[in-house]
Each structure stands twice: as structure tokens, then as C-alpha cells.
Amino acid sequence: MKILGIETSCDETAAAVVEDGSRIISNIVASQIDIHARYGGVVPEVAARQHLLTIIPVISQTMTEVSWQDINGIAVTFGPGLAGSLLVGVNVAKAIALAKKLPLIGVNHLEAHIYANWLDSSPPGEKDRVKFPCLCLVVSGGHSDLVLMKGHGQFEKLGRTRDDAAGEAFDKAARILGLGYPGGPAIEQASRSGTPCLPLPRAWLKESHDFSFSGLKTALWHLVHKGEISVADAAASFQLAVVDVLVIKTIEAARQLKVEQILLSGGVAANKMLTQHFLANSPVSVLIPPPHLCTDNAAMVAACGYYHLQAGKISGYDLDVVPSLSLG
Ligand code: KG4
Ligand code: ZN
Numbered sequence: 166m167k168i169l170g171i172e173t174s175c176d177e178t179a180a181a182v183v184e185d186g187s188r189i190i191s192n193i194v195a196s197q198i199d200i201h202a203r204y205g206g207v208v209p210e211v212a213a214r215q216h217l218l219t220i221i222p223v224i225s226q227t228m229t230e231v232s233w234q235d236i237n238g239i240a241v242t243f244g245p246g247l248a249g250s251l252l253v254g255v256n257v258a259k260a261i262a263l264a265k266k267l268p269l270i271g272v273n274h275l276e277a278h279i280y281a282n283w284l285d286s287s288p289p290g291e292k293d294r295v296k297f298p299c300l301c302l303v304v305s306g307g308h309s310d311l312v313l314m315k316g317h318g319q320f321e322k323l324g325r326t327r328d329d330a331a332g333e334a335f336d337k338a339a340r341i342l343g344l345g346y347p348g349g350p351a352i353e354q355a356s357r358s359g360t361p362c363l364p365l366p367r368a369w370l371k372e373s374h375d376f377s378f379s380g381l382k383t384a385l386w387h388l389v390h391k392g393e394i395s396v397a398d399a400a401a402s403f404q405l406a407v408v409d410v411l412v413i414k415t416i417e418a419a420r421q422l423k424v425e426q427i428l429l430s431g432g433v434a435a436n437k438m439l440t441q442h443f444l445a446n447s448p449v450s451v452l453i454p455p456p457h458l459c460t461d462n463a464a465m466v467a468a469c470g471y472y473h474l475q476a477g478k479i480s481g482y483d484l485d486v487v488p489s490l491s492l493g
Pocket of ligand 2: 274278305306431432460461
């Protein structure tokens with residue numbers, strides 16, 4: 166069964182065809198990063214206009230090797246994200262579903278990030294390698310969610326960020342340090358020539374599974390404005406502080422809940438230090454999508470859509486965007 170996935174929630178215009186929820190047949194991502202970089206962040210109106218210009222060429226390119234007759238459903242992100250951007254994807258998906266008489270499947274972007282763990286990177290025959298219950302850490306530009314997944318479509322949110330999301334913290338720290346946008350890759354790159362020697366705080370919020378990164382960001386700002394520090398050392402110290410909190414709190418929750426596995430996802434899961442620390446310290450196996458499937462893409466939307474379709478979860482043509490949609 167082949168699903169066409171469409172993703173336009175933020176600054177990537179993406180389409181993909183995925184077979185049986187795991188095998189990627191085509192996966193096209195048109196990034197707007199260069200356009201937004203000059204403003205230091207995503208400009209919503211510019212993003213929406215760019216999606217309009219790009220979405221049809223991206224879908225056409227995705228379909229070059231696939232016949233429309235082989236497509237069994239159209240999955241699209243309907244939230245969370247930027248309203249104007251989401252609208253472009255949802256309306257294109259509705260038009261295609263109507264014209265091709267295919268089921269329309271509205272997908273939660275955060276759930277889609279988790280489903281990147283079902284995609285192809287696993288060796289053949291390991292499709293069912295995910296073991297429930299698992300603990301999902303979704304760390305993106307807008308979210309730092311800790312979610313218990315008991316089965317397909319069964320999510321229970323345990324924790325979230327109380328202020329900045331992990332990716333947002335990376336982006337803001339990069340701005341403080343005069344590094345580029347997006348901040349995560351820029352901080353990771355700068356860290357390579359530094360050592361994590363600067364004192365930065367970690368918010369443990371011991372009584373809960375929530376996260377908080379704004380105090381860390383403010384502490385970094387004070388360090389930078391107090392005097393001469395090396396940007397590389399500051400980047401490395403900041404990265405380690407974020408990684409420490411994400412890894413230690415997630416592993417602690419995994420122990421408490423006695424889960425079978427930890428699943429990482431979202432753009433921040435592309436961070437090497439984060440993945441290395443998880444793999445070195447977790448008592449249970451950790452699944453991590455390859456970096457290009459951690460950041461926004463439509464293959465994850467198609468994979469998620471496949472499991473919705475299997476469960477008979479189909480959307481009506483009244484599907485609307487939900488910019489503040491959450492998970493669990
Ligand atoms: O999942 P994503 O592509 O989009 C959202 O749904 O938000 O995540 C984007 C976020 C950005 O904040 C970016 O700085 C961060 O992921 N990111 C990283 C890395 N690559 C992307 N953070 C840390 N290390 C990275 N290598
Ligand atoms: Zn995302």
C-alpha cells in the first residue's frame with residue numbers, strides 16, 4: 166500500500182511516497198532555510214507564499230517514478246505549525262484526494278516525527294523492530310515532548326517544555342553567539358573546536374517530566390556579555406547542558422515506566438552528541454532516525470498516514486488546520 170505524504174507545517178515544502186509505512190519510494194524536501202536565514206528565523210508570511218510556489222513542483226517531482234493509480238491515500242500534516250503554511254498543504258491534499266478519489270488522512274506533525282522511526286533505515290525484516298510500550302522524545306523547533314506510546318495511535322503525554330523548546334533554545338543560543346540559522350547545526354559545528362568547560366545551569370525540574378531551557382539561554386547570554394569567552398567553548402558548553410538534561414530525564418522516565426525502548430525524533434535528534442549520549446547511557450535500546458529523517462520531511466507523514474489508514478482513521482473534506490495541535 167502506497168501513501169503520498171505532504172508536509173508544509175513550517176519552512177520545508179515536502180512530499181514523499183512510502184510503501185507499507187516503511188519503504189521510501191521517493192522523498193523530496195525543498196528547504197526555505199536560505200530565504201529565512203537573512204531574517205534570523207522563519208517569517209510566516211514568506212513561508213506560506215514560498216509553499217504556494219513550491220508545493221506543486223515538489224509533488225510532481227515526488228511522483229515522477231510512481232503512477233497515481235498505485236497511490237492508496239493522501240496523508241497531510243494539519244498541525245501543529247504555522248497556519249498559513251499548513252493551509253497550503255491541507256488544501257493541496259484535499260484537491261488531490263478529491264480529484265483522484267483517494268482517502269484524505271490528516272496527520273499530527275509530532276506523531277509523524279515519531280513515525281520516522283518506522284522508515285526504511287532499518288535492515289529488511291526488521292519492520293516490527295519497534296517494541297511497545299516505548300518512550301518517545303520529540304525534540305524539534307517548537308516542541309520538547311516526552312510521550313509514552315503504548316501502541317499505534319496510543320499516546321500519553323508525560324512532559325513538555327515549560328518555555329523554550331530544545332530546538333528553539335539551540336536557535337536562540339546560536340543567535341546570542343553570532344552563529345547562523347538554524348542554530349542546531351551551527352552550534353554542533355562550532356562545538357567541534359571547543360570544550361564544554363563553561364559553567365551553565367541545568368533545569369532538572371525533578372518533580373516532573375517537563376523541560377525548561379530558558380534559564381540556560383539567559384545564563385549563556387550573561388556569560389557572553391560578561392567578558393571574553395571562546396564561541397566554540399560556549400557552543401560546546403551549551404550543547405552539553407541541553408544534551409545532559411534531555412538524556413538524563415528521558416532515561417530516568419524510561420526506568421520509572423519500564424518501557425521496552427526509547428524512540429528519538431525531531432530536528433534536534435539529528436544532533437550527534439545527543440544520540441551518542443543516549444546510546445551510551447540508555448538501559449533499553451534506542452531508535453534514532455537518520456539525520457535527514459529527523460528534520461522535517463514528508464516520508465514520516467506518509468508512514469504515519471499508513472497506520473491511520475490501517476486503523477480506518479480517515480479525514481473528511483472539512484479537515485481544518487490546527488496550528489496549536491498537541492499530542493496525547
Ligand atoms: O523537526 P524540525 O526540522 O522542525 C520542527 O518541527 O520544528 O526541527 C528544527 C529544529 C531547529 O530548531 C534546529 O535548530 C534543530 O531542529 N536542529 C538541531 C540540529 N539539526 C536541527 N539541533 C541540534 N543539533 C542539530 N544537528
Ligand atoms: Zn518538525
